[in-house]
Structures are given as C-alpha cells and as structure tokens.
Amino acid sequence: MNTTPSGAPRRATITDVAREAGTGKTSISRYLNGEMSVMSPELRSRIEAAIARLDYQPNQMARGLKRGRNRLIGMLLADLTNPYTVEVLQGVEAACHALGLMPLICHAANEVEMERRYLQLLTTYRVEGVIVNALGVGEETLRPVGGGGIPAVLVDRSVDGLVADMVGLDNRAAAELGTRHLLDNGFDEIWFVVQPFAQISSRHLRETAFREAMQAHGDAARGHTLVLDLADAEAVERSLAELDRTIDALAEPAGSNPAGQRGRPGVTAATGGAAAAGSGRVALFAANAPVALCLALHLKARYGAYWQARVALLSIDDPDWAELTGVTTIRQPTYDIGYRAVEFLHERIEGVQTTARDCLLAGELIVRASTSR
Amino acid sequence: MNTTPSGAPRRATITDVAREAGTGKTSISRYLNGEMSVMSPELRSRIEAAIARLDYQPNQMARGLKRGRNRLIGMLLADLTNPYTVEVLQGVEAACHALGLMPLICHAANEVEMERRYLQLLTTYRVEGVIVNALGVGEETLRPVGGGGIPAVLVDRSVDGLVADMVGLDNRAAAELGTRHLLDNGFDEIWFVVQPFAQISSRHLRETAFREAMQAHGDAARGHTLVLDLADAEAVERSLAELDRTIDALAEPAGSNPAGQRGRPGVTAATGGAAAAGSGRVALFAANAPVALCLALHLKARYGAYWQARVALLSIDDPDWAELTGVTTIRQPTYDIGYRAVEFLHERIEGVQTTARDCLLAGELIVRASTSR
DNA sequence: TTGTAAGCGTTATCAT
DNA sequence: ATGATAACGCTTACAA
Numbered sequence: 001m002n003t004t005p006s007g008a009p010r011r012a013t014i015t016d017v018a019r020e021a022g023t024g025k026t027s028i029s030r031y032l033n034g035e036m037s038v039m040s041p042e043l044r045s046r047i048e049a050a051i052a053r054l055d056y057q058p059n060q061m062a063r064g065l066k067r068g069r070n071r072l073i074g075m076l077l078a079d080l081t082n083p084y085t086v087e088v089l090q091g092v093e094a095a096c097h098a099l100g101l102m103p104l105i106c107h108a109a110n111e112v113e114m115e116r117r118y119l120q121l122l123t124t125y126r127v128e129g130v131i132v133n134a135l136g137v138g139e140e141t142l143r144p145v146g147g148g149g150i151p152a153v154l155v156d157r158s159v160d161g162l163v164a165d166m167v168g169l170d171n172r173a174a175a176e177l178g179t180r181h182l183l184d185n186g187f188d189e190i191w192f193v194v195q196p197f198a199q200i201s202s203r204h205l206r207e208t209a210f211r212e213a214m215q216a217h218g219d220a221a222r223g224h225t226l227v228l229d230l231a232d233a234e235a236v237e238r239s240l241a242e243l244d245r246t247i248d249a250l251a252e253p254a255g256s257n258p259a260g261q262r263g264r265p266g267v268t269a270a271t272g273g274a275a276a277a278g279s280g281r282v283a284l285f286a287a288n289a290p291v292a293l294c295l296a297l298h299l300k301a302r303y304g305a306y307w308q309a310r311v312a313l314l315s316i317d318d319p320d321w322a323e324l325t326g327v328t329t330i331r332q333p334t335y336d337i338g339y340r341a342v343e344f345l346h347e348r349i350e351g352v353q354t355t356a357r358d359c360l361l362a363g364e365l366i367v368r369a370s371t372s373r
Numbered sequence: 374m375n376t377t378p379s380g381a382p383r384r385a386t387i388t389d390v391a392r393e394a395g396t397g398k399t400s401i402s403r404y405l406n407g408e409m410s411v412m413s414p415e416l417r418s419r420i421e422a423a424i425a426r427l428d429y430q431p432n433q434m435a436r437g438l439k440r441g442r443n444r445l446i447g448m449l450l451a452d453l454t455n456p457y458t459v460e461v462l463q464g465v466e467a468a469c470h471a472l473g474l475m476p477l478i479c480h481a482a483n484e485v486e487m488e489r490r491y492l493q494l495l496t497t498y499r500v501e502g503v504i505v506n507a508l509g510v511g512e513e514t515l516r517p518v519g520g521g522g523i524p525a526v527l528v529d530r531s532v533d534g535l536v537a538d539m540v541g542l543d544n545r546a547a548a549e550l551g552t553r554h555l556l557d558n559g560f561d562e563i564w565f566v567v568q569p570f571a572q573i574s575s576r577h578l579r580e581t582a583f584r585e586a587m588q589a590h591g592d593a594a595r596g597h598t599l600v601l602d603l604a605d606a607e608a609v610e611r612s613l614a615e616l617d618r619t620i621d622a623l624a625e626p627a628g629s630n631p632a633g634q635r636g637r638p639g640v641t642a643a644t645g646g647a648a649a650a651g652s653g654r655v656a657l658f659a660a661n662a663p664v665a666l667c668l669a670l671h672l673k674a675r676y677g678a679y680w681q682a683r684v685a686l687l688s689i690d691d692p693d694w695a696e697l698t699g700v701t702t703i704r705q706p707t708y709d710i711g712y713r714a715v716e717f718l719h720e721r722i723e724g725v726q727t728t729a730r731d732c733l734l735a736g737e738l739i740v741r742a743s744t745s746r
Numbered sequence: 747t748t749g750t751a752a753g754c755g756t757t758a759t760c761a762t
Numbered sequence: 763a764t765g766a767t768a769a770c771g772c773t774t775a776c777a778a
Contacts, residue, residue, distance in 0.1 A: 009521065011499075013754090013755055013756090014755060014756065014757095015755075018765095023764075023765080024764065024765040024766070025755090025756080025757090025765085025766090026757085026758090026764070026765055026766080026767095027763090027764065027765075029756070029757055029758090030757095030764090032756095032757095033757085038763055038764090039763070039764085040763065040764090043763085043764080057493070057496060057497050058497065058755085058756075059438075059497070059499055059754090059755055059756070060497045060498045060499070060756095061434045061437050061438050061443065061498065061499055061754095061755080061756090062438050062754070062755035062756040062757090062770090063755080063756055063757075064434050064756090064770095065432075065434050065435050065438055065754090065755080065756070065757095065770050065771065065772090066755080066756045066757045066758085066769080066770050067756080067757065067758095067770085068770075070434065080453075080459050080462065080463075081459060086453050086454060086459070089453065089480065090453075090480075090482065093480055093482070102494060102498075104477060104478075105477075105478035105480075107462065107463075107466055107478075109463065109466070120430070121475060123430055124430050124431065124432070124433045125433045125434065125475075126384075126432055126433070126434055148382070293693055293697070296697050297696060297697060300696075300697060305699060305742070319694075320666055320694065321692075321693065321694030321697055321698070323670060324666070324669050324670055324673060324694055324697075324698060325694070325697060325698065326678060369678070386770090386771055386772085387771060387772060387773095388771075388772095396748075396749080397748070397749040397750075398749085398750095398771090398772080398773090399748070399749055399750080399773085399774085400747090400748065400749075401772095402772070402773055402774085403748090403773095405772095405773095406773085411747060411748090412747070412748085413747065413748090416747085416748080431771085431772075432770090432771055432772070434770095434771080434772090435754090435770070435771035435772040435773090436771080436772055436773075437754095437772090438754050438755065438756090438770090438771080438772075438773095439753080439754050439771080439772045439773045439774085440754085440772085440773065440774095441754075
C-alpha cells in the first residue's frame with residue numbers, strides 16, 4: 001500500500017475516484033462543484049458511491065492553485081493576551097463561517113519581528129486578504145498589504161500612510177463618555193493612563209478626547225495623562241511611583257493639595273467597593289484592559305485588598321475580572337468589530353473599489369461600584 | 374497589466390523570475406532551496422537581482438502540492454476564552470517557530486459542530502498534523518485523526534478510543550496538592566466544583582484524585598463534589614443554590630451543622646482577604662478557571678465585595694484576576710504543555726513510530742490570601 | 747554547472 | 763451529457 005512518511009495510507013485523489021467510478025476526472029470535478037444540472041443521475045450516484053468508498057476529500061491546496069483563490073484570509077493579532085483580541089476573534093470567526101472563509105490566525109505576541117514574519121508568511125500562502133490588528137510600528141512592515149497589495153482591513157487602529165478600511169471603537173465618544181462619567185461623579189483628580197500612544201491611533205485618539213473633555217468641562221488642570229509603557233518594567237515602576245505620590249497627597253487630610261478635600265476622609269475599608277465618589281479622591285481612567293490590570297495589581301499591592309476605597313478605576317475594555325472587582329468599564333462592541341471587519345474584507349476581495357472606509361462603533365458604559373456613589 | 378479581481382497586479386511566478394534572470398526554473402528553485410553549493414556566483418547574483426526586482430515570493434501552496442508537505446499543522450482549540458488555552462497557544466507558537474511549522478488555529482468555541490467542521494477543513498488543507506484540545510465528545514468526530522489518519526497529539530485531555538500522544542497537567546498530583554493544602558489549612562468542608570466530567574479525562578482525573586486525597590486523610594465525609602454545567606444556566610443556578618445552603622449553614626453560629634464551628638465567626642469584612650483559614654469555614658476547589666470565575670462572581674453577588682471572608686477559593690489554572698483577588702491557584706505549566714505538544718507532533722510527522730506517549734507536567738501551587746492564614 | 751520535462755491534484759477549455 | 767487535455771506554480775529526476 002502507498003504510504004506517507006508517517007505511515008498513514010495516502011489520501012485518495014480525484015484520479016482515484018474517477019477510476020473507481022469508471023469515469024473521467026472532469027465529471028468528478030463537476031460533481032464536487034455542484035454542477036449537477038447536466039449529469040445523469042446514474043453517473044451521479046456512481047460518483048457518490050466512489051467518493052464514499054474512498055473517503056475522498058478534495059485537496060484545497062490544489063484547488064486554490066488552480067482557481068487562484070483559496071478562501072484563506074489572514075488574521076494578524078497583536079496580542080491574544082488581551083481579552084479584546086479574543087472577543088474580536090469570535091466575531092471574525094462567525095463572519096468567516098458565514099462567508100465561507102478560513103481565517104489563518106497569526107499571533108504577533110507584541111513582537112514586531114513576529115508581525116513581519118507572519119505578514120510575509122501570509123502573502124506566501126497567498127491569502128486573499130488580511131485583517132490586521134497591527135502593532136502599529138508604521139507602514140513599512142505592512143507594505144505588502146493594502147493599497148497595491150493584498151486587500152486589508154485594519155482593526156482598532158489605523159496605520160499612518162496605509163490606506164485601508166478600518167473598523168474599531170468610536171474612541172472619541174468613548175473617552176468622552178468615560179470622562180464625563182468621572183466628572184459627574186465628582187472626582188477631583190483624574191488620571192488618564194495609557195501606553196505610549198505616539199504610534200497607535202486608537203490610544204492617541206482616546207488621550208486627546210480625554211483632554212478635550214476635561215477642557216470642555218473647564219477642568220483641564222485636574223486632568224493628567226500618565227504614560228505606562230508595559231513593555232518596560234522600569235518605566236512602569238517610575239510611572240506608578242508618580243501616581244502613588246498623587247494618591248498619597250490627596251489622601252492626606254492635611255489638605256496640602258490645591259484641590260482640597262471635601263469628602264469623608266475617614267471612610268473605612270468596610271464601606272465597600274463603592275469608592276470615593278464625590279469625596280474628592282482620585283480616579284484612574286485606563287485606556288485599555290492591560291493598563292487597567294497593571295494598575296489594579298499595583299494598587300492592590302500598595303493599598304491592600306481594599307484599594308478601591310482609596311482610588312476609583314474606570315477602564316476601556318471590559319475584561320471578566322472587572323465585574324468581579326467592581327471596576328467600571330466601557331465595553332467595546334468587540335464581536336461586531338470582528339464581524340464587520342470580515343464583511344469589509346470580503347467586499348474588497350470580491351472587488352469592491354470604493355475609497356477607504358472607517359467604521360466606528362459605539363462603546364457602552366458599565367457603571368460599577370468603583371466609580372459610583 | 375495582468376490583474377486580479379481585486380485590482381492588484383498578479384504576483385510574479387517562478388517562471389517570471391526565470392525569464393527575468395535569463396535562466397531556467399530549475400536554477401531558481403535551487404536558489405530558493407538553498408542549494409547554493411553548485412551554482413556559479415554569477416548566475417546566483419542574477420537570480421538574486423531578478424527576485425528583488427520582481428518582489429518574488431514563492432507560492433507555498435504550489436510548493437506543498439508538489440512536495441507533499443506544506444509545513445502546516447492544525448491547532449484545534451476548545452475555548453479561547455479560557456486563559457489556559459491562550460497560554461498553551463504561546464508555547465505552541467514558539468515551538469512552531471522553532472521548527473518551521475505554521476499553525477492553523479481553529480477555535481471551536483465549545484461547539485461540537487465547529488469542532489467537526491474544522492477537523493474536516495484541516496484535513497482538506499492537508500495539514501501534516503493536528504494538535505487537539507478536544508471538546509471530548511468522543512472519538513467519532515476525531516476519527517480522521519490519530520491512529521490511521523493524520524498524526525495527532527492531544528492536549529489536556531485524552532479521548533476514549535483514540536490512540537495518540539497526549540500532554541497535559543499531572544492532574545492527580547495537582548488535585549492532591551490542592552486538597553492537601555486545603556486540609557493543612559484547616560478547612561472543614563471542602564467542595565470540589567467541576568464541570569460535567571464524564572467525557573473529559575482531565576476533569577475526571579481531578580475529581581477522582583480529590584476524593585481519594587480526602588479519603589487518604591480520613592476526611593471523606595467532609596469532601597463533596599459539585600457539578601457545575603456552565604453550558605446550562607438553569608443547572609448552574611441549581612448547583613449554586615445547593616452550595617449557598619452549605620455556606621449559610623456553616624456560617625450560622627448556632628452550630629446547627631455537624632462539623633461545628635471553631636473559628637472567629639464575628640470576623641469583620643475589614644479583616645481582609647485572608648479568609649477563614651482554620652476557622653472551620655468552607656473552601657471551594659475549582660477544577661479550572663472558568664468554574665472559578667463563575668463561583669467568584671456568584672459569591673460576590675451573594676455575599677458582597679468581601680465574600681472571601683466567608684469562603685475560600687482555590688482553583689486549578691491561574692488567570693490574571695487570581696492575583697488581583699487573592700485567590701489561591703495551581704498554575705499549570707501551560708507554555709511547556711504547548712511547546713511539548715508541538716515537539717511530539719513534529720516527531721510523529723517525521724515518522725517516529727513509538728507507541729502513544731503521555732507527558733504529564735507538574736502544576737505549581739500559588740498560595741494567596743484566600744486560603745492562607 | 748545548468749536546463750528540460752514530467753508530474754503534484756485540481757479546474758477550465760474544448761471536443762465529442 | 764461526458765471526457766481528454768492543458769494549465770496553475772512549483773520540485774525533481776534526468777539530461778546535457
């Protein structure tokens with residue numbers, strides 16, 4: 001018997017089936033492609049039987065080679081560790097399923113080098129399109145994609161100099177929503193904490209919108225931006241130390257800070273997670289879940305299990321631990337983002353030629369104990 | 374100019390390059406495959422130039438078709454929502470990278486139907502092997518794989534009637550470790566909470582080991598198993614209600630329960646997360662992270678933010694919210710599991726014929742406030 | 747050292 | 763209604 005290196009019997013090919021059914025390859029191919037209209041029921045059932053007997057399964061690679069399209073699309077993910085990514089993926093998968101596409105999932109794990117490698121790999125496998133949740137290091141590495149290359153759609157962030165459809169959160173609105181919520185609940189000092197945002201459009205937009213919202217409220221002085229470079233442990237250390245100083249200062253009943261205290265400073269831990277609303281304490285606005293997690297872990301380490309009594313936390317993204325810890329969040333319509341991205345891509349693959357589109361979806365504020373009275 | 378349906382210029386083929394370099398396809402192929410030993414430097418540089426000029430990238434599909442191997446392996450995941458899965462994936466990716474394999478990641482999202490669909494898809498793309506974190510519905514759906522089919526290695530769980538390598542946690546040891554820890558810390562009542570485990574070997578092993586450990590300690594009567602079918606909201610409701618009754622009963626100072634109370638029943642919430650150790654209260658032993666999350670959310674909803682003062686929680690798996698909430702865990706060597714799985718698979722692909730192997734890796738107990746005094 | 751030609755498993759073209 | 767046959771882009775004897 002014909003065997004492969006691993007000892008398994010060779011898979012049947014279309015030729016085998018043709019021989020088994022006593023006919024030509026063409027008919028088999030026709031059968032496979034559902035061109036049943038012109039085919040004697042007799043032949044048809046012979047083919048059916050032969051296929052069953054040989055357990056034949058057409059080779060997609062060969063198909064793709066011949067047809068010039070293989071129904072494969074690439075899905076390049078910056079960081080699977082971020083729950084956002086997994087959720088978007090669910091939408092992507094559902095849409096792919098519906099459209100008969102097969103996503104090749106590539107996980108760059110925050111490594112720029114990986115991103116390049118995978119992108120190259122994807123083009124080498126001749127995927128028909130790519131959905132990119134880029135690391136955002138610039139368009140050099142994305143060159144082969146978009147514009148003149150493979151159809152592409154960006155998720156969450158756009159990339160400078162890369163014209164392509166993009167779908168993601170309405171960052172302006174989301175940041176405003178969060179800021180206003182914090183302001184409405186009487187927090188005096190608000191820190192927007194975000195990873196380095198020069199390169200990443202979504203972070204940039206969120207930060208800008210935050211500052212503008214503070215300004216619009218006539219409270220620009222009480223809004224601060226803290227950059228937290230999660231990739232650099234030392235930098236994180238420094239940033240958190242800066243944050244600690246502010247928190248400690250505000251907590252001093254001595255009122256050494258200009259904002260002053262108008263809350264109930266003696267609130268005990270036992271009052272619960274409903275923290276500090278209207279008491280003039282500080283609120284942290286995390287630009288995304290990884291930042292929020294980092295902050296929460298730090299605060300817990302520094303202020304103990306009941307850190308939420310001292311500082312409020314609001315985060316864009318809604319990881320599962322948010323409900324558990326009572327952290328307020330702005331949930332992104334992640335599933336829809338993924339689904340939409342595939343729809344866009346599919347249109348492009350089918351040859352749609354419109355100018356690059358943006359699809360901005362609204363976030364939903366989920367108020368929890370951390371920021372509400 | 375030659376264009377594709379989406380308007381992009383057609384990619385250069387090996388023939389184009391040959392023409393451009395003024396040579397034959399063979400030399401190009403040789404160049405691509407690094408058979409430089411026998412090739413005039415002159416030709417070589419001409420080829421180099423032609424490739425660069427045309428931005429040529431060999432078509433992996435065609436390559437695979439001809440060679441009979443495409444360096445693709447399937448990675449079938451039961452549930453990407455489970456942090457365990459993502460972590461295993463990291464190991465898989467690293468190993469694939471090292472071994473020159475490309476993983477096709479398929480996410481069944483707990484849908485048996487998806488599992489089947491993907492498995493079929495994978496064989497249709499002629500992957501050289503499959504790593505399966507199966508839903509465990511039995512070997513019917515895994516028929517095409519393992520044994521006489523595509524080389525396969527199982528992750529986390531084995532499947533009845535399917536002979537294949539498998540790598541995962543040393544479930545016996547892990548469950549014993551956790552049980553002993555709980556016993557050592559003086560918990561009277563220990564509930565092992567697990568999803569339906571008839572079909573899933575890892576759950577089954579953990580449950581069995583738990584009961585045996587209780588028995589070995591002469592405490593079988595104080596150990597209970599609670600089945601939590603996360604797929605069925607009503608069933609979850611019922612199970613949690615049963616749990617609540619126990620907790621409430623034990624918490625009554627009246628001592629209406631046989632186990633009695635020897636702790637400090639009046640402990641205030643403010644005493645912190647260091648919950649209930651040695652006080653005769655109940656400890657929950659979650660068989661995995663999804664179960665732990667479900668329990669934690671329920672307890673929080675029922676007993677408030679300081680539920681940990683009333684009941685201790687220990688979980689196999691170490692999700693990021695565990696550190697945040699002070700839940701004790703047994704961390705699985707997830708990265709190694711993934712890495713090892715690929716190594717096994719690679720060996721099989723290369724034709725290794727030994728009998729099916731098991732690789733059991735040890736878990737690590739991470740004691741946090743929830744269960745320690 | 748280099749090139750020619752025959753496939754790999756499909757589909758598409760063109761006869762019959 | 764059915765079947766040869768020639769591609770698809772690549773590798774690999776086999777020649778030269």
